[in-house]
Amino acid sequence: MSEFRQNLATKEWVILSADRGKRPSDFIKDNPRRQPVPPYKDDCPFCKGNEHLTADPTLVYSEEGQWKVRVVPNKYAALQPDQDTRRACVGSFLTAHGFGIAEVVIEHPRHNLTLARMEIDDVATVLRAYRDRQQAISRNPDVNLVTIFRNHGPRAGTSLAHPHSQIIATPIVPPHVRNPWEQAVLYYDEHGHCVYCDMMREEIAQKVRIITETDRFVAYCPFAARSPFEARLYPKRHMPSFLSMQDDELVEMAGILRDLLARLYTCLDDPDYNFIIRSAAIGDEDVRYLHWYMVVIPKVSIPAGFEMGSGIYINSVAPEDSAACLRETKIECPCRGTK
């Protein structure tokens, strides 16, 4: 028996059509096997020693003379900072120059690490780089939205093995982003609360989809999860933008994020995944109706014609089962050794 479930914030629906017999191993078998990766690679532009292969960094965090995280302009950027933001018409169609800022966050000097296997302190440095670049980029008056994301593995859209994530800043806030915010305003006006705060509190109260929790963060598989093992990481305090994160919050988040990613790594055998930090537009940092969060989507299913047409995703694993599975996964010192 299947059911529809609604996302309280976006009002989008999913179909939960749980194949009860489905185990994590059913998803592992489809994983593209990863080739063994050396700790350093001569021709990798992100490896220690090859710094000359990238453009000048916009940010470097170092320790004892060695960089820990470098942020560099994306060599293959789809947007360029030297464009203007004028809009123009082609007949009745609207265009704008490709203004924007695209950067790569090189997360570690070593080629064969990934966030799930790093020291928490190193993960915290990556998160600090996200926040500090988001803060700096937000000062550009032409930027309206900063999207921070990570593509891990070919099925998630990257063939580059060296651990990295990306930042893309655009002058545009599209309907895809704006529509859920409009829902959040309606909810706020009706209920007097941030819908994301309410949703998170409800998840904590219902408990069955919680993966792991700290004083200030919680990770869970959402009630209306779109795909197996989809997870979300929320700060408990109301905070619309990631750029408002305090240093001690970044460290605490690094712990729970590495914990979450290590569980996925172990449970699904290093799956390809995307993560995205959904954060308020520039200027909306203090609004009462938005809340930043991170969504982590392991690539274990393919959205097909029905999902593309209707926006209704069919999820074959109940988020209660995904959460139980991740919660019960034993992770031991994931930072020791590498695959």
Added chain:
Amino acid sequence: MSEFRQNLATKEWVILSADRGKRPSDFIKDNPRRQPVPPYKDDCPFCKGNEHLTADPTLVYSEEGQWKVRVVPNKYAALQPDQDTRRACVGSFLTAHGFGIAEVVIEHPRHNLTLARMEIDDVATVLRAYRDRQQAISRNPDVNLVTIFRNHGPRAGTSLAHPHSQIIATPIVPPHVRNPWEQAVLYYDEHGHCVYCDMMREEIAQKVRIITETDRFVAYCPFAARSPFEARLYPKRHMPSFLSMQDDELVEMAGILRDLLARLYTCLDDPDYNFIIRSAAIGDEDVRYLHWYMVVIPKVSIPAGFEMGSGIYINSVAPEDSAACLRETKIECPCRGTK
């Protein structure tokens, strides 16, 4: 140099970051090689002779004692017609029973055909089955939306080689579908026209993205195409729902659809693809602001973290180039022989 382009109807944006050197062959090399497929397969539930392996059909079109198209309930349906549509709360979250209708359109008795290689007459029979089932299903008072789609190949979400498409009817019209319609109402109220009619006329006037055209239909790569070789097929007369299609229109559409799919087949060497018929909700068949159309999306790129986060797609081939390529593709009697 890149540019933003806006979809006039949905107001969503894409980034066109065209890699001018990119040729269709660059996309072909990533195609999963198809295994040779026999004309009939003993264990294929959709093959001629194996009709007992499916549930009783809801529609059969036959000729000279042989069926041409069979529509059957989906054996692995995510939704069931014997559920009720009551909604209920789990805490503050909304759910509904999994009511819905899910059917498979078996497009041909032969296992190793595909729409791109069929006779036009056979394609017309498939389209007639779509329309007739959409009409019949729409009489169910609990159904609000009928989605007709085709997944071709594993990257498009199917591993079943036998030519088939799907119909899923839901009691729910989700925001993903509703939001563009709200934009269409705003446009209608401001301009007094259907935005889709205007968009199509503008494409015909600008000419550069047209692939092929008949008296009553036009196929083009849209101005704000999200991915390389994305194509749309529009009826020229204002028609919100596919169920309003007349018999002679179905035949004309079969010709241009087969032509379009044959061009994709030849140009991209039988790519995996999804197509979707976007059609008005039940009861909206006569509204002045909507227009049904078909979107065809070859699976030649992977939406990654940025696309998932922002809804802004980065397209590496200008739709002008995609259209030129498809327009110039020589197709000769695609119906003769099979791959």
